[in-house]
Amino acid sequence: MNKLIAIFSGIQPKKPTLYSRISPLGSPSINLVPVLDKWVEEGNKVHVADLQIILKDLRKHRRFLSPLSICFTLQISEWMNTTQICTFSSSNHAVQLDLIGRVRGLESAESYFNSLSDKDKSEKTYGALLNCYVKERLTDKSLSHMQKMKEMGMVSTSLGYSDLMGLYINTGEYEKVPGLLNEMKENGVSPDNFSYRMCIYSYGKRSCIDEMEKVLEEMENQSHISMDWNTHTTMAHIYIKAGLTDKAFATSKKSEEKLTKKDGVGYNYLISLFASLGNKTEVARLWGLKKTACKKIMNMDYIAMLGSLVKLQELDDAEKLLKEWESSGNHYDFRVPNVLLIAYTKRGCTEKAEAMLEDLINNGKVPNPNSWGIMAAGYVEKDEMEKALGCMRKAFSVNKSDGGWKPNSTVISSLLHWLGDTCEVKDVEDFVRSLKDLIPINKDVYYALIKANVREGKDVDGILESMKANKIDLDEENGKVLSLKEEGAEYIAAT
Known part of the structure; x- marks a missing residue:
């Protein structure tokens, strides 16, 4: 009817676009392939440039729904490859390999890599697989793969070294990071901002302030490095944790000098830093600058500012800011x-x-x-x-x-202990059933079930068998389960 009204009134209905077909879909489980195929079957053309715009928009506007964005991006990428709408370069394969690793896991990523032709097994695809190993924190595989890349002459940039730096940071082996920076320089690979910053961070985690400052000085003297605010905020965080508030303040000021006017994320970091320093004046000043410089104050900006006001214990101001956000028109x-x-x-x-x-x-x-x-x-x-x-x-x-x-594990543990001690079996079972798919089954779950069943004089053999099947052993804390079972049997016999 609306279409007929539009025609008779002389207004042509708006032509649907491929993005308008995709954007309403809101679950990672939805298969985009039929949607894309139908679009083509209807006689519509698909241009690579259009798909790239869609992918960029998905990443931009769904940044807080990353599983959805990643799944959609992978599906579109695979459809482009399967339909041969464009010839995949090694860069395209590297992106797809990374997406497969994120969505389907390491084995699928390895399988995809092994299926590539020799010409597509470039430094970029090798690097993408290295990144998959690093994300899984597989140290041996990462080092072995990196060695193979070196032997094949496929480590011409800092990216591979930075991946390994990230691996050592994530595994708490901070002392190994500076050695990688030195190895890069010895092999003629120029460190970038990210690799320098990770080295600085690794020294900071070990409270090696002097060494950290030497790396910063070296970094500042590199002609190919354009210093950014990130490095100085990293330094400032370390100074704050070390109790060096004067240095933290001065470094935060340096960070502000490197900040571009419209960089909302940078403002948020600085606001948080000054809140950690207890400096309400600087927090208010930067918030005012941000509101002037940025066209729109986003939800994440309000979250950062509210968190800073809470950190400063300025709850009255936080409540006022919440009211401001509610009237902002933001989602x-x-x-x-x-x-x-x-x-x-x-x-x-x-x-x-x-x-x-x-x-x-x-x-x-x-x-x-x-x-x-x-x-x-x-x-x-x-x-x-x-x-x-x-x-x-x-x-x-x-x-x-x-x-x-994911529910707070401490809260769940406290509730399970309380339920086991005071509530009926049905209440415990209902609660445990609600936890399905949210947390791994653990000893607290079984302990609550056993305690509740024993209090009601019910047999717990089935629960203990299930516990054994799930390879959950009785430790010192939970060793009472056996005695509870015996007490339950005695209770049943007595009644």
Whole structure:
């Protein structure tokens, strides 16, 4: 009907685009291939440039839904390759290999790499596979693969070395990072900002301030290096942890000098740094500069500023800023008010947090599972376990299987112990059932089930067998399970 009205009124209906077909799809489980195939079957042309724009937009506007963005990007990339809409270069293969590793795991990435022709096994595809090994923290495989790349003359840039630096940082082997920087220089590979910054970070983690400063000095004297704000903020964080507040302040100022006017992320880092230094004046000044320089203040900007005000214990100002955000017209993202929820609950003000959440609900807002998880943590801290359980049940009810939410392990452990000690078997089983797919089954789950069943005089052999099948051993803390079983048997016999 709307189409007919548009025709008779002389207004031509807007022609659908490929992006308009893709953008409403909101789950990583959705298969884009039929959508793309149908678009072609309808006689529409597909240009590589259009697909590249779509991929760029997905990365830009879905940056907080990375699993969705990655899955869609991989599907589009594979469709382009399969339909041969364009000839895949080694760079295209490297991107696809990385996406496969992220979505389907290491074995699939290795299989894809092995299927490539020799000409496509370039430094970029070898580097993409190295990155997959590094992400899995597979030290032996990473080093072996890097050695093979060296032997084949495929380490002409700093990227491979930076990957290994990242590996050592993630595995806590900070002392090995500077050696890689030296090896790069010996092999004629120029370090970039990222590799220098990781070396600085590794020295900072070991509290080697003098060595860290020497690396910075070397970095500043390199003609090919354009110093950015990131390096100075890294230094400032290290100075703060070392208690060198004067150096932290001076370095933060240097970072601001390197900041481009419209760099919202940079402003956020600096605001957080000055909040850590307890400097409210600098925080307010930078927030004002940011609002002037940036065209729009995004939700993540409000989150950063709220977190800084909370760090400064300026809750009144934080509440005012929340009101400002609510009237900003930004998409409603519960991670923004969650900053205040966390602040209230950590200070024991659960009633105030609950009132705030109820007010939001009354205004038609639907809290995310993390909001209820925050409330549950606050009630656990105050030993109000029934209220904590109620909040966690609400979190389960609003959680989506593809939402990526994981409940706080300490809260879950506390609730399981309380349930096992005080509640009926049915309550424990319902709670455990809700945890399915959210946390790995562990000893706390079994311990709660056993305790509840023993209190009700029920047999626990089946639970113990399941525990054994899942290779969960009885440790010192949980060794009471056997005695509980015996006590349960004695109880049953006596009754």
